[in-house]
Structure formats: C-alpha cells, structure tokens
Amino acid sequence: MRKVDFIVSADAILTANSQQPFIEKGAVAVQGSKIVGVETQGKILQQYESKKIFSLGDSLLTPGLINTHAHLPMSLLRGIANDLSLDEWLTKHIFPKERQNCSKEFVRLGTELALSELLLSGVTTVCDMYFFEDDIAEVCEEMGMRSVLGQSLFSGEAPDQASFEEGFHRAERFISRWKGHELVSPALAPHAPYSVDPDQFRRCAELAKDSSVLLMSHILETKTEDSHFQKRYGMSVTEMLEDSGCFEVPFLMAHFVWPNDSDLKRVTKNVAIAHCPQSNLKLADGFCPVQRLHDCELTVGLGTDGPASNNDFDFFAEIQTAALIQKAITENPESLKANKVFEMATLDGAKALALQDKVGSLQVGKCADIIAISRDGLHHWPHHDVYAEFTYATKASDVTHVWVNGELLVENKKLTRVDQKDLRTRVKNFSIR
Numbered sequence: 001m002r003k004v005d006f007i008v009s010a011d012a013i014l015t016a017n018s019q020q021p022f023i024e025k026g027a028v029a030v031q032g033s034k035i036v037g038v039e040t041q042g043k044i045l046q047q048y049e050s051k052k053i054f055s056l057g058d059s060l061l062t063p064g065l066i067n068t069h070a071h072l073p074m075s076l077l078r079g080i081a082n083d084l085s086l087d088e089w090l091t092k093h094i095f096p097k098e099r100q101n102c103s104k105e106f107v108r109l110g111t112e113l114a115l116s117e118l119l120l121s122g123v124t125t126v127c128d129m130y131f132f133e134d135d136i137a138e139v140c141e142e143m144g145m146r147s148v149l150g151q152s153l154f155s156g157e158a159p160d161q162a163s164f165e166e167g168f169h170r171a172e173r174f175i176s177r178w179k180g181h182e183l184v185s186p187a188l189a190p191h192a193p194y195s196v197d198p199d200q201f202r203r204c205a206e207l208a209k210d211s212s213v214l215l216m217s218h219i220l221e222t223k224t225e226d227s228h229f230q231k232r233y234g235m236s237v238t239e240m241l242e243d244s245g246c247f248e249v250p251f252l253m254a255h256f257v258w259p260n261d262s263d264l265k266r267v268t269k270n271v272a273i274a275h276c277p278q279s280n281l282k283l284a285d286g287f288c289p290v291q292r293l294h295d296c297e298l299t300v301g302l303g304t305d306g307p308a309s310n311n312d313f314d315f316f317a318e319i320q321t322a323a324l325i326q327k328a329i330t331e332n333p334e335s336l337k338a339n340k341v342f343e344m345a346t347l348d349g350a351k352a353l354a355l356q357d358k359v360g361s362l363q364v365g366k367c368a369d370i371i372a373i374s375r376d377g378l379h380h381w382p383h384h385d386v387y388a389e390f391t392y393a394t395k396a397s398d399v400t401h402v403w404v405n406g407e408l409l410v411e412n413k414k415l416t417r418v419d420q421k422d423l424r425t426r427v428k429n430f431s432i433r
C-alpha cells in the first residue's frame, strides 16, 4: 500500500480525460501537488492509504474550472455603470473611474474579493489582464490560486504607466520575476487594437515569442471595431495581427464576436478564444459564433470578463449561458452539447492558456486541481445524464470543496484562507471616488 497525502471519493467523477471520461463510485489519490491515482474507489483503496480521506458520497468530482478571461480588481467597480454600450461604458465610466481609483491597494483588495468569489464557484485557474499585475500575482500566490496574468498595455497613459514604453518595461520586469513560478504564469496583454498601435502589437508579439509567454488581447468585441480600425490603418484587425506576428505565438483572443470568413481563414492554430457570453450579452456586443469556431478547429475556453460587465463570477451561469445562446443563434439544439461545454470549462480552457500539460483533466501526473459538487439539491435529481446535470442544472452554490495544486482552498462551501466577514467589511470600507 502506498501512502498518499489524501484521497477524495465520490459517487461520480467526470475526468475530462477521453481515455476514461466517467467513473462511477470513483476516487482520486493525491500526493503533494499531483494526482497519483484516478480510479474506482475499490481500486484506489486497494493501492493507496491515507490518514486524510474525504468520503463525499453523492457528489460529483470534476477538474477545477478554468476562467480564461477576467479583470479581477474590477470586482470593486461592480454595479458602477450598467445598461450601456461597450464604448460608452468604457470611455465615459470605467476608464475615468480607473484613472481616479486604480492603485496598488485597489488592485489587491479587488483581486482578493474576485478570487474568493471564483474559488467558491469552482474556478481553480483564472486568466487576468489588468494594471499593477505584480500585486495581483502576489495576491494570487498568497491565496493559492493558479493564474495566468497579463500586464495590460495601452498606447499611452494608463493607471500604472505614463507611456507605452514605461508599461512595456514594467511588463518585461513582471515576466522575468514570475517566469517559472509554480502557480503564476506571466503573460502579456496589449489591451485591444483600438487602444494599442500596430507597431506596439509587433513589439508585444516579439517579447511574447522571446520570453515564451502567452499573448492576449480583446479582439473584435463589437460590430464596428473592424471598420473603425480599417478607416484608421487601411487594413483589417486580423491583417494587422497577422502582419505583426501575433499569430506566430500562442495568442488568446478575448471575445472574437465578429470574425468574417477572411478573419477565420487568417487565424492559425496558435490562436485560442476566450468566450465571455454574459459580458457580450450585457454590453449588447453580439453573439460569438462558437460553433463556427469549433468547425474551424479552434480552441474556445470560457470567461467571465470583469464583474463590472457581468456582474458576477458565477462560472456555472457562464457555462449555461454559453450552451443556451449557441443553440438559439444557430437554431440547432445540437450546437454545444452538454459534454462539449463541460470540456470548454475544463480541458479546452487549459489548452487556451497553454496549461493543458498541467491542468484541465483529472489524470495521473497532472496537478491536483479538483472540485466537488454536491448533488443534494433537488435540482440534481434524478441523475439521468451527468453531463446534462453539470451543464444545465448545477449552480455555483453546489460547489462544496476546491483543491488547487493539492491545497484545500474551499471546504464545505467555506474559504480556508479568507475570512469572508472580514473581507466584506474591508470592501465596504474601501472608498471608491
């Protein structure tokens, strides 16, 4: 019998591993940060022993969920401007608020609030792009969250940069500080083609290539973005991205709501998409053609975007919205079947962040990022189809346990490293001008 740090067992496991996708009465054995066994309870208990056994009974174990696009500190701007178009929301409300309020303290508290909410909804990896990314990384490290963090860059002034040049050097320092960290993967995030110049995109692509980090940006979020860009630069957004080398490196495009046929022909297999259905709906951006992207064999993960345009980090709400709107816009109920949406929330999210060797499925050798979902609620009964149960019926509040890298961060629906009452008080007392 091999001794392990802990064993977690449950009536059902969805692994996201195509070799063994579903295990009835299954268990996962974990040693250190790694999964060492995923099998039926009988087989695991024959091979492994542990002083710590979580026998969760009628629960569903899945890989931790992967949020491929967020702006964590914007949790403090939740509810500040609503029912507006992206342009008006961003330029008249969000950018001015950020200029007034965005500081290291703002970013740290907002990140703590965001990560707490994400963990409670079963998210174990989050991809962020914002300002003062060093501070965000420190909070992610303290709270034990796996993260891919892109220092945001703008063509001119931003809350943490007087110029693009200053921001670029900040990004270089950020990448060299965090490169190789166990939980935090540094990345580079030129904000969008309407806020970063083409030659600056080229420099970002070069830096991403030289330092082997993920490049990410907001691309074709609104209907008018491409025509405005063409008027200004005489080429389309994807022509600029191709020309500047962005498609030669792993490149995560948030939104990609309005690609045309030539955009879809131009993108390469290096590209993945962070689909943020609730943010797209709230800002009336349009509908991302996820089924078409899948037909082009592109990887699509799910994202919440910032909570100021959502307005929460409820990842199961995102999962359900993604599934339902795709069926409606394609007028095809077979679009985004329940098992595919489960994959988008787990393994495809990991692929989009270039983390598929580490996370995204419950498999021996991968990191122990695991969540447990209680099936006690009447909305889980009866258990006819476990993928349909996960995609269409599960709520964030059903998540009872969350492990990241083998660390228990949520136990019986309570955060283990954060006092929620104290956090609420600190958020309440933080003044937003």
Ligand SMILES: [Zn+2]
Binding pocket: 069, 070, 071, 218, 254, 305, 306
């Ligand atoms: Zn965004």
